Amino acid sequence: MRILVDVGSCCGHARCAEAAPDLFVLNDIGYLDTPEIAVSEDQEAIARRGAGACPEGCITIEEAEA
């Protein structure tokens, strides 16, 4: 699994980092600027929660190939 971030649409709500601080690391103005984030198996649930928390809908989850 990996996380895809539409960084141009991030508005700095920081709700993703609240839900999953280890996965979503904010820059010094509190925004996401990493377009792709790798997710290990034990982080998948928290990754989904962080992505679902984004009010702007700019975080999507790409499931690993079966």
Next chain:
Amino acid sequence: MNDVPRSLSAGPRQAPAHVPAEMVRDYEVYYLGGSDKHTFSFLTGLHKDRDVFYNLNADPIICPNGSWYVTSFKLMNEVLKDAELFSSRDMVQYSRLIGESWDMIPLELDPPEHSRIRLVVMPMFSPQRMRLLTDRIAARAAALIDGFAADGRCEFIDRFANPLPVSIFLELLDLPFDRHHDFLRWASGIVHSFDPEERRRATQDIRSYLSDVVAERRANPGDDVISGIVAGVARGVPLTDDEITGLCFMIFIGGLDTVAATLGFTFRWLADNPEARARLRADAELRNTAVEEFVRAFSVVQAKRKLTRDVDFHGAPMKAGDYVTCVMGIADTDPDEFGDGAVQLDRQPNRHVGFGMGAHRCLGSHLARLELRVALEVWLDRIPEFSVEPGAQLTTHGAGGVYGYDQLPLVWPQA
């Protein structure tokens, strides 16, 4: 139509000719009523009607002939995220009241100019920077509570909801707390009033005061927010005097009363919900989701946008120059997104618009969240049981665009 008096004293008003008669309403959205209205249930009647309507009873200073209102969560998101069609220009126009022409910044700017200047202040209010204030906020909350806990009662707004965020905020700006009643009165004249003269006077008072502070910080810069703005450089260009004025004015107004208002509604709700108090006292994780939920359930602010061109917006024939008013509390009680709207402390996901949406998302939101969370934690630890004073007549304000309680007398068992 609600059965409450109009908060506004303007005479009869008429919608512009391009607005279809069947879309025109005269709906009171600035008056919440009294003590029984501790949720925003008065707004939920709007969802039954239609997604967009034209309200004659709009902000009388900016939209004397009414404004479009969107009632659905989905449409409000569309409005707030489309700065090209829905501009933030001329949203409040405070400077015109005193014969000047600076914008409230970043509030009244559109991208890309908006982002250019907002970048100057964003690092000062980032989640990381705000987190460093946690202990200081907790200590302040504890000190305030220690000042009245033994009394078994307090007027919550004046003794806690106002001084907690205001004292922290004034420290960030390095302004004297002993003048906070003046500052609150000035801010109130703007964001709690549609009286043009009251608003003009308050604008002048704040403008004059901040001019002196800016001059003083220019001469003796410190590490406070105002000094940071005075020395601000936006993409290589030093901020102009008007930009400094607009930024300082905006931050001054924005930091003074919205957290207090949210604390008022939140603690009124907690006073009636002992089980929720016990859960929140025991569960730190729950306090995080609860803060988002309180900001959703008691969304105290609203915003306006101005149409940049003619458009048919979901059946509403909007014209360039029309205003759209976004009352966040309407979107945040939309049943399609939030069900029956009742407070759910562990609500997830919770994509509320209480802090706005899109590029203008509340700059102070990370500070506000932190203050709300720490206030819950410290208060519930010290005063776990409390209720609204029996017989208290609670009154609210909403004119000017920010909802809140005027007073909230709370009582608790004395130790």
